[in-house]
Amino acid sequence: MDRLLYLTLCQIMLARVTDLAFTVAEEDFRCEIREWLAAHVPREPLPSMDTAEGFRAHQEWERELYDAGWAVVGWPARYGGRDASLFEWLIFEEEYWRSGAPGRVGQNGIFLFAPTLFEYGTEEQKNRILPPMARGEQIWVQGWSEPGAGSDLAALRSRAVRDERRGGWVLSGQKTWSSRGAFGHRLFGLFRTDPAAGRHRGLTYLMADLAADGVSVRPIRQLDGEPGFAEVFLDDVFVPDADVLGEPGQGWNVAMSTTGSERGLSLRSPGRFLAAADRLVALYGQVRAGTTPGRRTPDTYRDAVADAWMRAEAYRLYVFQTVTRLQEGGVVVGAESSLNKVFWSELDADLHTTAQRLLGPHAETGGPWLDGYLFALAGPIYAGTNEIQRNVIAERLLGMEREPKGGRR
Amino acid sequence: MRLGHDRDQQLFAASVRALLGRECMPEHARAGFSPKRWEALAGIGVPGLLVPGQYGGLGLGAGELAAVAEEAGRACAPEPVIEAAVAAALLTHAADGKDTGRAADWLRALADGGATAAVALCPAAPVAHAVHADFVLVARDDALYGMPAAAARIVPVGGVDPGRALGRIDTVVRAPGAALLLATGQGAALAEAARLGAIAAAADLLGSARAMLDLTVQYAGRREQFGRSIGTYQAVKHKLADVLTAIEFARPTVLRAAHSYDHALPSAARDAAMAKVFASDAADLAARACLQVHGAIGYTEECDLSLWLRRVWALSSAWGDAAHHRAAVADDLLGPDPAPACPPR
Numbered sequence: 130m131d132r133l134l135y136l137t138l139c140q141i142m143l144a145r146v147t148d149l150a151f152t153v154a155e156e157d158f159r160c161e162i163r164e165w166l167a168a169h170v171p172r173e174p175l176p177s178m179d180t181a182e183g184f185r186a187h188q189e190w191e192r193e194l195y196d197a198g199w200a201v202v203g204w205p206a207r208y209g210g211r212d213a214s215l216f217e218w219l220i221f222e223e224e225y226w227r228s229g230a231p232g233r234v235g236q237n238g239i240f241l242f243a244p245t246l247f248e249y250g251t252e253e254q255k256n257r258i259l260p261p262m263a264r265g266e267q268i269w270v271q272g273w274s275e276p277g278a279g280s281d282l283a284a285l286r287s288r289a290v291r292d293e294r295r296g297g298w299v300l301s302g303q304k305t306w307s308s309r310g311a312f313g314h315r316l317f318g319l320f321r322t323d324p325a326a327g328r329h330r331g332l333t334y335l336m337a338d339l340a341a342d343g344v345s346v347r348p349i350r351q352l353d354g355e356p357g358f359a360e361v362f363l364d365d366v367f368v369p370d371a372d373v374l375g376e377p378g379q380g381w382n383v384a385m386s387t388t389g390s391e392r393g394l395s396l397r398s399p400g401r402f403l404a405a406a407d408r409l410v411a412l413y414g415q416v417r418a419g420t421t422p423g424r425r426t427p428d429t430y431r432d433a434v435a436d437a438w439m440r441a442e443a444y445r446l447y448v449f450q451t452v453t454r455l456q457e458g459g460v461v462v463g464a465e466s467s468l469n470k471v472f473w474s475e476l477d478a479d480l481h482t483t484a485q486r487l488l489g490p491h492a493e494t495g496g497p498w499l500d501g502y503l504f505a506l507a508g509p510i511y512a513g514t515n516e517i518q519r520n521v522i523a524e525r526l527l528g529m530e531r532e533p534k535g536g537r538r
Numbered sequence: 539m540r541l542g543h544d545r546d547q548q549l550f551a552a553s554v555r556a557l558l559g560r561e562c563m564p565e566h567a568r569a570g571f572s573p574k575r576w577e578a579l580a581g582i583g584v585p586g587l588l589v590p591g592q593y594g595g596l597g598l599g600a601g602e603l604a605a606v607a608e609e610a611g612r613a614c615a616p617e618p619v620i621e622a623a624v625a626a627a628l629l630t631h632a633a634d635g636k637d638t639g640r641a642a643d644w645l646r647a648l649a650d651g652g653a654t655a656a657v658a659l660c661p662a663a664p665v666a667h668a669v670h671a672d673f674v675l676v677a678r679d680d681a682l683y684g685m686p687a688a689a690a691r692i693v694p695v696g697g698v699d700p701g702r703a704l705g706r707i708d709t710v711v712r713a714p715g716a717a718l719l720l721a722t723g724q725g726a727a728l729a730e731a732a733r734l735g736a737i738a739a740a741a742d743l744l745g746s747a748r749a750m751l752d753l754t755v756q757y758a759g760r761r762e763q764f765g766r767s768i769g770t771y772q773a774v775k776h777k778l779a780d781v782l783t784a785i786e787f788a789r790p791t792v793l794r795a796a797h798s799y800d801h802a803l804p805s806a807a808r809d810a811a812m813a814k815v816f817a818s819d820a821a822d823l824a825a826r827a828c829l830q831v832h833g834a835i836g837y838t839e840e841c842d843l844s845l846w847l848r849r850v851w852a853l854s855s856a857w858g859d860a861a862h863h864r865a866a867v868a869d870d871l872l873g874p875d876p877a878p879a880c881p882p883r
């Protein structure tokens with residue numbers, strides 16, 4: 130009885146089945162981007178984007194991408210994109226990183242700020258801000274962290290005071306660790322507009338020009354020796370009402386939509402790690418063949434190489450599953466993005482550690498693997514540290530009781 | 539591109555889950571294999587999942603099997619779900635579309651729940667569910683033999699998980715009553731069946747790990763020390779967060795492996811190995827973390843956690859442990875392991 134019912138159900142239901150092949154249109158898209166990249170990716174790596182010269186070179190590269198229609202594939206065409214689906218975007222990313230193309234100097238604007246703009250921005254804001262962002266002309270800088278507000282972002286103290294006469298807000302305070310801050314153009318960040326309201330309440334999401342009166346920027350050298358981030362001091366900086374994103378006082382909610390993208394899909398797509406994993410497999414082969422100087426016993430790391438490759442692959446499959454769910458159920462990716470963040474950042478750190486081990490005594494002499502290693506080590510810190518992510522996983526996904534907050538002041 | 543259980547897989551899994559939710563509470567699971575529960579599972583088609591329709595089965599694939607095995611793990615069901623599926627795959631090869639003969643008879647018996655199978659693919663290893671099997675399939679030198687349990691001289695052996703009803707098959711394959719099902723040279727069919735077992739075991743391990751995690755989250759919310767529930771401590775939270783992460787990233791690898799198996803894709807062997815690596819590692823991590831978070835109560839047989847601990851300890855190394863499969867992936871990816879040969883004497 131049960132079984133008959135089941136069989137009938139099977140027959141009448143045209144179930145959407147697992148299908149791990151891309152469509153012909155998607156494969157064409159892949160070929161198109163692959164060919165374009167093969168013809169255009171600079172043969173010599175660009176200088177570091179965290180130098181004045183490299184920053185400019187990376188901006189020019191963004192412009193080249195834009196002119197060919199590749200800068201922001203997932204955006205609507207009217208802002209410079211090509212309305213690509215999420216799967217096409219993933220394909221773009223796979224090909225992009227596989228080709229060895231330069232890092233994206235505009236990434237914090239394109240991948241973190243833009244999704245928030247699409248959700249909360251007015252038409253005027255989108256028309257004004259998105260096209261120059263896509264062209265690589267305006268590089269955006271994230272201004273969230275402050276000296277006293279890291280993991281505990283809601284402790285931030287930079288203020289925005291209402292200026293009725295001029296129709297805007299006056300900013301004062303200090304932001305820090307702002308990536309690309311040394312050479313970037315505009316900042317998006319959170320400011321306290323109502324000090325009397327609760328920690329998460331009186332915050333407003335604002336934009337500011339880094340060349341405006343009252344702004345001073347002090348570059349900070351990172352572990353690789355380059356000024357990859359900066360402190361931003363704000364001393365009575367005027368910002369017009371047009372540069373408020375969302376409603377005043379709603380900044381926390383507006384900002385949380387960006388954290389979702391930061392930890393989740395957009396900031397670190399699988400393509401980047403798949404490419405690194407393939408390079409790691411190649412490195413193992415080269416070290417073993419003696420064509421790249423490395424440790425004499427690379428076979429000690431066979432399992433580690435296989436693990437790195439498998440984890441990159443697992444991340445890819447996990448993201449395919451997420452995108453499938455997004456497309457079918459219209460669900461939003463919420464706290465699950467914390468699983469992503471922990472997984473990709475630890476995979477990246479382990480992958481690059483393995484590369485260093487394969488290089489053995491030659492690892493310290495530097496090169497792309499050392500750069501990659503240093504960069505990977507920041508992964509568990511930025512975009513919300515992995516300890517914070519584990520709290521989120523436990524409390525929001527597993528439903529465990531929150532830990533008592535606060536304490537001595 | 540689509541990665542997720544199909545609607546009918548979900549539906550099937552839901553019916554298995556409902557059935558086991560009623561019939562396989564922890565106190566039932568503790569009592570071991572139940573012919574009555576097996577009959578109920580047969581009623582919804584579980585043992586005949588991979589048996590072709592011609593022999594009365596559902597003729598479905600590894601995708602459905604994975605969905606069902608995950609539920610079996612979640613409920614800690616001590617029934618030979620994996621063995622039935624692997625036996626079905628092997629017997630389907632052997633029957634080769636014919637309606638008569640041993641293989642066809644066994645396929646029909648599997649599908650209607652009239653017989654349970656045990657499968658011995660690696661020589662010398664103890665065989666799961668052999669003690670209550672009606673017939674056994676034994677691989678020797680690339681060939682496959684089948685025999686009724688009575689002919690196989692099955693000797694029960696103890697094991698960490700009593701639910702596995704381990705036995706040693708103490709017979710020569712040419713014993714009276716034994717039949718040659720697949721002649722020598724069928725290594726590919728045997729390897730494929732082993733892959734199916736690994737995929738199903740991986741899915742089972744995910745369900746088992748998730749069940750342990752759920753139990754442990756509940757326990758951590760109840761148990762108080764130092765004036766608050768232990769679940770508020772980060773040392774506890776972070777362990778369990780890692781378990782969830784491991785499970786969630788293993789699941790799509792299992793789905794992919796099942797898909798590759800069903801479509802006989804060129805990557806099928808590597809995909810199955812990868813799924814078992816992730817699932818075994820996730821389940822081992824879950825067992826370790828969940829026992830730790832339970833403290834001494836978790837170290838008792840009385841605590842229900844022990845049911846899954848035992849299951850995972852056994853199943854994470856059955857059908858190839860993580861190290862075995864990781865080495866297989868490494869060989870595929872990096873070329874054969876040039877492990878140093880023994881130094882000349």
Ligand SMILES: Cc1cc2nc3c(=O)[nH]c(=O)nc-3n(C[C@H](O)[C@H](O)[C@H](O)COP(=O)(O)OP(=O)(O)OC[C@H]3O[C@@H](n4cnc5c(N)ncnc54)[C@H](O)[C@@H]3O)c2cc1C
Pocket residue numbers: 237270271272273274275278279280281305306307308309358507510511512513514515516517520772
């Ligand atoms: C390369 C890089 C680029 C960055 N770019 C930007 C940027 O562009 N814009 C920007 O605004 N910020 C940026 N950041 C800053 C980043 O967001 C912060 O570093 C991060 O939020 C952590 O804050 P913190 O550094 O003050 O560390 P803290 O919050 O002081 O944490 C220190 C340690 O304590 C742990 N800890 C803190 N609280 C808890 C808790 N409740 N439970 C358990 N452990 C805890 C943390 O996990 C960490 O290990 C960047 C950081 C890096 C490394």
